[in-house]
Structures are given as structure tokens and as C-alpha cells.
Amino acid sequence: MHFAHTHTHTHTHTLIEMHPHCSLSLSFCLSLSPALFFLCTPSLLSGVCGLSSSVPRQFHVVKEQKTWTEAQQYCREKFTDLATIDDMAEMEKIKSAVQDTGVGLAWIGLKQGRWQWSLADRGFYRENEAEFTNWDDGQPNGGNNEERDGEDCVANHDNKKWHNYPCNRQIPFLCYNGTNSTHPYVLVSPAKNWTDAQRYCREKHTDLASVRNQTENELIVKARGSHKGEVWIGLFRDAWEWSDGRSSSFHLWGPGEPNYVGSGQHGFCVEMKSSGLWNDESCNEHKNFICYEALxxxxxxxxxxxxxxxxxxxxxxxxxxxxxxxxxxxxxxxxxxxxxxxxxxxxxxxxxxxxxxxxxxxxxxxxxxxxxxxxxxTFNDKLVLVGENKTWIEALQYCREHHVDLVSVSSKHIQRCVEGWAKGASSPHVWLGLRYSCVLGFWFWVNGDTVCCDNWAPGAERDPGCAARVGAVGRDGGQWSNLEETEELNFICTNERKSVSVYQGRNIWVCNIPFVTFPDEPLNVTF
CATH class of the missing domain: 2.60.40.10 (Immunoglobulins)
Incomplete structure (x- = not known):
């Protein structure tokens, strides 16, 4: 046309589902298993429950001691990932279920961000080069009680080793110049914090320095010249990130947390206490954990x-x-x-x-x-195929007496629906609300629409004069034909009313066809 606790042989789960059909007034909705809780969070768009992420999912409390990485692997193999928590309502329900299991401490999917280079072009790094590091003894560390945001940016020292510092520290920095293969590293002496240094390098050169191997680490030593002390390089990490990569910013730290106390060698991951508050802990500790499963x-x-x-x-x-x-x-x-x-x-x-x-x-x-x-x-139930054979005028009268009108095909969707209904007809064609005006010389629909788009069968007369001046759709193929109105066919009625407004003193143009001039006041007409 143009136109519940569940026991297995190795572990124990408590299942918690974010269910889309709980009443907002319910705290818990019990399923067939009494240990499965449906968690409800209010939806701004409807009177049902839903996740803020709009992804239906369930949570599993696993009573099995694992490191954070082992727990992550387990969750990814058995379910989807370690738990991501979106809001306080969700947190409260999970906390209640965790308390019921007596788990105490459990890993969730939040971890200190991974180290990555400012220059993120993957083509710049060969295999394993993006993972090259040259940490000094005891590095990286996590910060201290005065620096709650941790030490998430990296500097090179004059002993060639790397230290992590708070990113707001003001020190000189090394830029990488990708257009100079002989001297790719440039020392910039005016001290800046890491973010300002990154901006400067991207404006003046390529980026903050990436170090892909020991050879390049030696080149950095040369670029430093006689400078003593630390200089920024392009290595950094986001403060905290979720295991599944989602962007939920919801955090529920306990007092004084995160404090980055413990071994930073394995990084810091987040455990949930029975109180529901969060604490950072060495990722190498063994704990129970919470998985989630996307449905x-x-x-x-x-x-x-x-x-x-x-x-x-x-x-x-x-x-x-x-x-x-x-x-x-x-x-x-x-x-x-x-x-x-x-x-x-x-x-x-x-x-x-x-x-x-x-x-x-x-x-x-x-x-x-x-x-x-x-x-x-569901489907468009506004159309009705009448399996009686009638003339076009009789069909029009029948539809207007028992429904609303003969169907007018004013869109591709209605055409597709008409084709579907026509396939069930007992006659080879089915009447439509299509008629030709031999006075005005164009086709129109009985609901008042002009025929802008059409689906005429090959050989159909588009300008029949005053002879065959009504339209029908073929039972097979769904194309239109012009027929004598005295033929007797099945027909399609519509139960849908159409309201339009017409205005005074102007020609209504539809599909470049001047229709008619209407009188004084606007009229609301329902066909």
C-alpha cells in the first residue's frame, strides 16, 4: 500500500523477587513458596510495582563463603550477577530477607573501581599492555580517614615506581604526544590536579601519559629530566562501580565508611551488614553473598x-x-x-x-x-466482518443501524486489519466505505476522509465516471476494486467514531484536493 529457602546439595538460597504486580500497600506478597518474597517499589507511571531500572529481577541470598571475585563468578554462572541495589525501598526489603536468613554479612555487587588509562583507545594497546603497572611497595593503598574519597589517581615517582594519590592533589604531570614518536612524553611543570592535567593534555597534546610496558616507563624517566618528586600519569579509577556495569548511584554507607582499612592489594569491595548499612572490606575476605537474576x-x-x-x-x-x-x-x-x-x-x-x-x-x-x-x-476490535451478502447501500445502512459505519481505510494499520478480516469472507470481495463522486471527480470515504493513499488492484478503474462507483477489498490479496453498487457482498463495519472540526470561510485541502467551503462557525461533526 502506498500508504523461599531452596536447598541443593551444595548451597542454600533465599529467593527475593522484584515483582511487577504487587499492590503498593503490600509489604510482601507471598508466592507458592513462603520463602520467596516479592519486593515492591512505587512506580511513578502506574499503580503497580516496578524497579527503577524497569528490569524485572529476583535476588538470591547464597549462604556460602566466597571471596568477592569468587562470589561474582558464581552469580554470573548461576544467575546474572552480584546484586545491584537501586533505591532505599529495595534495600529495606532485601535487608529484611537477609536478617531472616541469619547471614549477617554478605557481599553485594559494589567494588572499588578498576584502574584504567585516560587514553581509552583500544587500538593503542596490544595484548595485556593496558594492564601494565609498576607499583611501589605497599601501593596502591586506599587513603585514610581524612580522605574519604580514596586515592584514585596515579603518579610516577623519581624511583620509577607508581603511587596513588587523591586526584585533587596539585603536582606536575606528563602528557603523551601521539604525533612525536621520538619524544612522546612531555613534562608540564605548572602543578595541576589530575582532572585539570587531563584537560590540558587533551587540549595541547593527545592525553595524559599511558605507560604500556617497562620500556615506556624508562622513557618517562628521561622525560622527567632533573625533576624530583611525583608527576601525574594517566592511570585512574572510578571510586566505586557495580559488577554488572549499571549506573545506579544509590549507596548506604555506615558511619565513617568507606574507610579503606585493610589490605588494599586485592582492592576494596562492599559488604552489607545485618543492619543494612554498607562497609568496605578487602575483596579477598570470604563471606556469604547476594546474587540477582534478570527475569x-x-x-x-x-x-x-x-x-x-x-x-x-x-x-x-x-x-x-x-x-x-x-x-x-x-x-x-x-x-x-x-x-x-x-x-x-x-x-x-x-x-x-x-x-x-x-x-x-x-x-x-x-x-x-x-x-x-x-x-x-490484543487486536483492533473496532472492525466487524458481516458474513451476509448485501448491496453497497444495504451494507451502509446495516452498519449505521447496528454499528457506526462502513469501514474507511485511512491508514496502513486499518488496511492491514481489513485484509485480515476479508480473508474470512464468503464472497470474493468485501464492501468498504469507499465511494466515487462523479460530480466532483474523486474518491472519498464515508467517514469524510479523502482518499490520499490507495491500494488499487491492477486494472481497477480509478476514474470510473458514474458507472462502477463504490469500492471493495479483495478477499485474496487485500487490494481494492471498483464495482457496481448493486452487487451483493460481505462487508466490514466499524464501531469507531471519528470526530473532526471544520472551519468557516476556507477551503479544506486534503491531499491537494479542494474539498468544500464551510459556512460561518466551526462545527464539531461526529461521523
Missing amino acids: PTVKVVSPQSPFCSGDAVTLRCDKPKYTDWHQYVWLKDNSTVPGKTNQTITITLPHEAGQYQCYRQRENSSVAPYRSRPANI
Whole structure:
């Protein structure tokens, strides 16, 4: 057309789900298992519960002692990742569930940011070069009680070794000049904090100095010349980052935290106390931990909504990255759809319209499955195929008496819906609300629209004069034909009313066709 505690043989989980259908007045909604809690957080957009991240998920409290890295690996293998916490409402519910398990201390997914170079171009670094370091003994360290933000920027000392310092420290710095292969490093003497030094290097040269190997570390010594003391290089870290890379800024530190006390050699990770407050701890400590699992979602592959009767709608169960996904289970209106175990399914409207969900079924797992949010698959129910054969005038009268009007095809969506309904007709063509004015010389719809876009079949007369001057859609192919209005066909009615405004003293132009001049006052007309 142009136109619950769950026990396995090795570990214990407590499952906590962020559920989209809890009433806002409920603290907990119990599922089939009394140890599974649905956590609700208010939604600004609707009267149901939802995550601020809009991603449905559940949490698992794992009572098994692991380092932070081991816990991260476990969560990524069994679920999605270590827990990311978005807001206080979510935190309170998780805290309550953790207290019920008697876990005490548990890792969450927050960790001191990793070291990275200001010059982030991956092509600049060969294998393992971005990980090169030359730390001095006892470095990097975490800061002290007077410097709560830690020491997240790196300087080179005159002994060739590296130290981390607070980024607001004012010291000279080394820039990298990518256009000078002989002398790539430039010492800049006016002292600046790390951020200002980075800005200067990017404006005047390429970036703050990256050091990819020991050879380049020696070149830095030469570039320093006679300068004694420390100079900034381009290595830094973000203060804290979530394991899954999400940008949640929610933190709930205990008094005096983070204090960066302990071994900084393995970095600092975050544990949650039974009080719900957070503390930084050496990542090498062994603790229980909390995982989260992103739930599957139902997505429409085709066609584009809104849907029509007759549409074949393809749905896909988008699952997170599970390593032990066994099979897909589909549900319609809370009942399992038999024989549907593939990732994609196709349903036909209107008979299979309804509320669809999918869930994961893990192999050799006693963990209960968790459903996706429901996807409500509905269709345009404003159209009705009448299977009686009538003349065009009789069809028009019938629709206006029992519905609203004969259907006017004013969009691609309505055309697609009309095609779907027409396939069920007993006549080879189906009447539309399309008529030709032999006085004005153009086609128009009975709801008042001019025919801007069309879908005429080959050979159809677009200028039939005063002969065959009404339109029908073919049962097969969905194209339009002009026919004698005395023919008797099935027809499509609409139950949708259309309101338009017309104005005085001006020609209404639609599709470059002057329509008619209306009188004095604006009139609200409902067709």
C-alpha cells in the first residue's frame, strides 16, 4: 500500500523477587513458596510495582563463603550477577530477607573501581599492555580517614615506581604526544590536579601519559629530566562501580565508611551488614553473598503493533545469559501452552489473543521457575466482518443501524486489519466505505476522509465516471476494486467514531484536493 529457602546439595538460597504486580500497600506478597518474597517499589507511571531500572529481577541470598571475585563468578554462572541495589525501598526489603536468613554479612555487587588509562583507545594497546603497572611497595593503598574519597589517581615517582594519590592533589604531570614518536612524553611543570592535567593534555597534546610496558616507563624517566618528586600519569579509577556495569548511584554507607582499612592489594569491595548499612572490606575476605537474576521478557518480533484480527504474531522469550537454560515454557492467561517449548512462538489473532508469559526451566535445578512480566496481546476490535451478502447501500445502512459505519481505510494499520478480516469472507470481495463522486471527480470515504493513499488492484478503474462507483477489498490479496453498487457482498463495519472540526470561510485541502467551503462557525461533526 502506498500508504523461599531452596536447598541443593551444595548451597542454600533465599529467593527475593522484584515483582511487577504487587499492590503498593503490600509489604510482601507471598508466592507458592513462603520463602520467596516479592519486593515492591512505587512506580511513578502506574499503580503497580516496578524497579527503577524497569528490569524485572529476583535476588538470591547464597549462604556460602566466597571471596568477592569468587562470589561474582558464581552469580554470573548461576544467575546474572552480584546484586545491584537501586533505591532505599529495595534495600529495606532485601535487608529484611537477609536478617531472616541469619547471614549477617554478605557481599553485594559494589567494588572499588578498576584502574584504567585516560587514553581509552583500544587500538593503542596490544595484548595485556593496558594492564601494565609498576607499583611501589605497599601501593596502591586506599587513603585514610581524612580522605574519604580514596586515592584514585596515579603518579610516577623519581624511583620509577607508581603511587596513588587523591586526584585533587596539585603536582606536575606528563602528557603523551601521539604525533612525536621520538619524544612522546612531555613534562608540564605548572602543578595541576589530575582532572585539570587531563584537560590540558587533551587540549595541547593527545592525553595524559599511558605507560604500556617497562620500556615506556624508562622513557618517562628521561622525560622527567632533573625533576624530583611525583608527576601525574594517566592511570585512574572510578571510586566505586557495580559488577554488572549499571549506573545506579544509590549507596548506604555506615558511619565513617568507606574507610579503606585493610589490605588494599586485592582492592576494596562492599559488604552489607545485618543492619543494612554498607562497609568496605578487602575483596579477598570470604563471606556469604547476594546474587540477582534478570527475569526473561516477552518481546514481539512481528508484526508491528497495534495488531489486527488475522495477524500471525511472533513472540520471542528474551532470556538473560544463562549457562544452564534447559527449555522454554510459554503460558497464556496463566495456563501452560502445550507444545510451545521454543524461544519463539507464533500465535494467530483473534482466537489466540491473551496475556502471554514465558519462563526459564533449568536443567537439574530445584530452583522454582520465575515468569516474565505479562505481555498483553490484543487486536483492533473496532472492525466487524458481516458474513451476509448485501448491496453497497444495504451494507451502509446495516452498519449505521447496528454499528457506526462502513469501514474507511485511512491508514496502513486499518488496511492491514481489513485484509485480515476479508480473508474470512464468503464472497470474493468485501464492501468498504469507499465511494466515487462523479460530480466532483474523486474518491472519498464515508467517514469524510479523502482518499490520499490507495491500494488499487491492477486494472481497477480509478476514474470510473458514474458507472462502477463504490469500492471493495479483495478477499485474496487485500487490494481494492471498483464495482457496481448493486452487487451483493460481505462487508466490514466499524464501531469507531471519528470526530473532526471544520472551519468557516476556507477551503479544506486534503491531499491537494479542494474539498468544500464551510459556512460561518466551526462545527464539531461526529461521523
